[in-house]
Amino acid sequence: MGLFNKVLASIGIGSAKVDTKLHESQLSLGERITGVVEVTGGNVDQDIDDIYLSLCATYTKEVDDRKVTKQAIIEKWKIAQSFVIRAGEKKEFPFSFSLPLDTPITVGKTRVWLHTGLDIKNAVDPTDEDYIRVQPNRMMNEVFRVMENLGFRLKEAECKEVAHYVRKNLPFVQEFEFVPTSGEFRGKLDEVEMIFFPHTPQECELLIQVDRRARGLAGLFAEALDLDETFVRVTIHEQHIQTLQTELAALIRRYA
Template sequence: MGLFNKVLASIGIGAAKVDTKLHESHLLLGESVTGVVEVTGGNIEQQIDDIYLSLCATYTKEVDDRKVTKQAIIEKWKIAQSFKIRAGEKKEFPFSFSLPLDTPITVGKTRVWLHTGLDIKNAVDPTDEDYIRVQPNRMMNKVFRVVENLGFRLKEAECKEAAYHVRKRLPFVQEFEFVPISGEFRGKLDEVEIIFFPHALDECELLIQVDRRARGLAGLFAEALDLDETFIRITIREQHMHTLQTDLASLIRRYA
């Protein structure tokens, strides 16, 4: 009977199970992710080599002129060393880590989740997935409010495969596309796109793409060649917050 149970466990029947319980699933960028991983023994004793947590997200990639959804690992943590779990036994492993600042916020079709896996030699590895709602931190929220105050509305937010000239450690970036609906930039710009590259909680690099509206034949020609787009890199810090609206307006006005 023991040998039969071992065979079944090797294909995942009657094997150990894993369940991750998050203390909080709605989090701000940079906040601590805390919880506990519960491992419950199956019908036989098993050797668990590792327990690992992977923070994952979805992004889109252009393949043959169509968009496909891909997955990327943002960060991975090992939370337990090798151990044995007896049949029916339950073990708990608490964990705590900071949500990486370059985690995308969960807006639009973007999904972020925590993948838990057990490494069991010569057996199907049990897994668990728990979705996280990621919200912008204070600095990102300030930028959103300033852009809105300048007359822009968020049209789309999407995680896309990153071009090599903007790629950092992740294979994707999250683009926020704003369109002017009022104020001085309405009629002058088609859109403004912003990508956040946070360095710390109080410091962030912004890549801003200003897309000017075509005017006349020369403007249409420039638009066809993407010559109407300007990329701007700026770094903002906590001490810039009180003048951010004036500074961004002046910057966008320079390239409008």
């Protein structure tokens, strides 16, 4: 009977189970994720090599002129290694780590989750997934507030694959598309797109794309050739918050 149970456990029947319990499932960038991983033994004793947590997110990739949803690992942590879980036994492994600053916020179709896995040799590895709602940190919120004050509305936010020279550590970036609905830029711009590259909680690099509205025949030709789009990089700091609206307005105005 013991041998039969071992065979069943090797294919995942009666094997150890894993369940991750987060203390908070809604977090801002840079905040600490805390929780506990519960491992419950199955019908037989099993050797567990590792427990690992992977922070994952979805993004889109263009394949043959259509969008395909892909998954990427943002960061991975090992929280335990080499132990035995007895049949019916329960063990708990607490964890705590900072939510990486380049984690995408959960807006639009973007999904972020914590994947938990047990590494068991010669057996199906038990897993668990827990979704996280990621909120922007103070620096991002200030940029969103300024754009709203300047008359822009967030039209779309999307994580998508981009060329190597644009992205940083991940295979994708999260792009925010703002359209002018009031104020001085209405009628002058089609949209402003932004990508955030946080360096620290107090410093962030912005890649801004200003898409000018086509004016006349020359403008239409420029738009057709994508010559009406201007990219600019700017780094903002905590001390810029008081003057951020003035500085962003001047930058957008320069390329409008």
